[in-house]
Amino acid sequence: MLTAARLLCQSRWSLAAPRNLSSARAGSACLKPVSRMGTAGEQAEAARWQPARAPCRRRSSGAALAGEQLLLAETLSDWERQLLDRLLDGLLGGQRACLAEAITLVESSHKHKKCLARLLLQRVLTCQKERECSNGGKPLSFRVGLSGPPGAGKSTFLETFGKMLTGKGHKVAVLAVDPSSRTSGGSLLGDKTRMTELSRDMNAYIRPSPTSGMLGGVTRTTNESIILCEGAGYDLVLVETVGVGQSEFAVADMVDMLILFVPPVGGDELQGIKRGIIEMADLVVITKADGDFLVPARRMQAEYTSALKLLRYRSKNWKPKVTRVSSKTGQGIPELWEEIEKFKATLLESGELQIKRRKQQKVWMWSLIKENITEYFCDHPSVRNQIPSLEDKVVNGDITPGLAADILLKAFSTKE
Numbered sequence: 191m192l193t194a195a196r197l198l199c200q201s202r203w204s205l206a207a208p209r210n211l212s213s214a215r216a217g218s219a220c221l222k223p224v225s226r227m228g229t230a231g232e233q234a235e236a237a238r239w240q241p242a243r244a245p246c247r248r249r250s251s252g253a254a255l256a257g258e259q260l261l262l263a264e265t266l267s268d269w270e271r272q273l274l275d276r277l278l279d280g281l282l283g284g285q286r287a288c289l290a291e292a293i294t295l296v297e298s299s300h301k302h303k304k305c306l307a308r309l310l311l312q313r314v315l316t317c318q319k320e321r322e323c324s325n326g327g328k329p330l331s332f333r334v335g336l337s338g339p340p341g342a343g344k345s346t347f348l349e350t351f352g353k354m355l356t357g358k359g360h361k362v363a364v365l366a367v368d369p370s371s372r373t374s375g376g377s378l379l380g381d382k383t384r385m386t387e388l389s390r391d392m393n394a395y396i397r398p399s400p401t402s403g404m405l406g407g408v409t410r411t412t413n414e415s416i417i418l419c420e421g422a423g424y425d426l427v428l429v430e431t432v433g434v435g436q437s438e439f440a441v442a443d444m445v446d447m448l449i450l451f452v453p454p455v456g457g458d459e460l461q462g463i464k465r466g467i468i469e470m471a472d473l474v475v476i477t478k479a480d481g482d483f484l485v486p487a488r489r490m491q492a493e494y495t496s497a498l499k500l501l502r503y504r505s506k507n508w509k510p511k512v513t514r515v516s517s518k519t520g521q522g523i524p525e526l527w528e529e530i531e532k533f534k535a536t537l538l539e540s541g542e543l544q545i546k547r548r549k550q551q552k553v554w555m556w557s558l559i560k561e562n563i564t565e566y567f568c569d570h571p572s573v574r575n576q577i578p579s580l581e582d583k584v585v586n587g588d589i590t591p592g593l594a595a596d597i598l599l600k601a602f603s604t605k606e
């Protein structure tokens with residue numbers, strides 16, 4: 191007998207759009223062209239994406255939201271159905287171009303595209319769940335976060351490490367989260383050039399993630415990109431993040447294992463590594479253990495080993511270790527992989543990995559709620575109009591921030 195998951199997988203968009211929603215459909219989104227765009231090509235593109243009414247309307251109950259998903263599936267244009275079918279087929283077939291296109295879709299801030307991305311993700315997740323069931327309920331992939339101060343040697347390590355893993359028959363996806371791209375709005379071009387060989391490897395996929403200036407953005411798109419990479423058959427997903435700001439803490443909630451990369455330099459530079467992130471790390475790696483750096487790297491390894499003893503362990507089944515690697519000579523890299531495999535086996539055996547992932551799903555849901563709630567709030571017609579004047583009054587000291595917040599919250603809770 192077919193399971194519900196398989197049914198959803200096979201039926202795709204048509205099953206998700208039951209015919210009995212026609213009355214609701216009458217008041218829902220339908221696609222219509224907009225006229226204020228430039229070229230004919232731009233107009234055609236805009237026409238594809240422009241809903242007559244916002245499809246993601248605010249609803250009060252979970253059932254209504256589920257209905258909204260169905261409603262959206264029901265109101266997809268033929269072009270959108272074909273797009274989603276093509277992306278799903280390509281992605282599940284491991285096509286890199288489709289994976290790239292799917293990630294671009296989830297990264298979009300366009301409301302309608304976001305809804306389409308949600309539909310695609312739901313299907314990918316459903317298929318993944320089915321695949322995991324066939325694998326005895328065990329995850330098919332392993333997610334590793336790599337954090338550390340700028341210049342610690344993470345990308346150089348990923349190049350060597352990634353090549354070693356593809357050589358062993360793994361499919362490796364590298365997602366690079368770069369807080370510095372907030373200012374440039376760009377992506378980690380520097381990193382891609384540091385991983386030249388890996389980016390040419392057919393069993394590797396490297397994707398820089400622009401942050402769009404919001405940590406929430408990093409969380410949403412990185413989490414979703416991980417799911418898409420796994421759907422495309424990548425069994426190792428490596429997420430690189432710079433240990434600046436909050437992104438490494440966000441990444442810790444998305445991965446199975448967090449590795450902290452520490453360069454062999456002492457003193458003030460190390461003050462930049464927050465105690466909190468050391469506590470989160472499942473493994474500490476001292477990088478650049480070669481040439482003149484070898485002696486300080488050994489000293490650093492001893493220091494961190496002592497320091498870790500004083501910290502509380504995150505897992506009751508695993509004691510974090512400190513290792514040394516050199517991406518230049520390759521020393522320590524196979525041993526590090528052994529440690530990662532040991533960690534994975536320990537977590538799988540104890541069932542901690544599955545529990546961790548389930549908890550992360552909840553964290554993910556709440557981070558999405560937090561991200562969207564401010565957007566909904568600022569978008570509310572009664573709130574939107576009052577924001578500029580109230581902000582001015584607060585800045586001029588005419589009213590307290592608390593009173594301004596109360597006024598806006600009251601306007602928000604008043605029926606439109």
Ligand SMILES: Nc1nc2c(ncn2[C@@H]2O[C@H](COP(=O)(O)OP(=O)(O)OP(=O)(O)O)[C@@H](O)[C@H]2O)c(=O)[nH]1
Binds near residue numbers: 340341347478479481
């Ligand atoms: N000697 C030596 N130098 C290294 C090693 N790994 C990296 N480096 C050098 O360290 C510098 C920074 O390396 P990256 O790999 O870009 O460091 P990163 O941590 O990715 O940096 P961000 O992405 O900016 O956070 C580069 O100049 C590398 O050549 C190593 O194993 N040995």
Ligand SMILES: [Mg+2]
Binds near residue numbers: 344345346381430
């Ligand atoms: Mg880097």
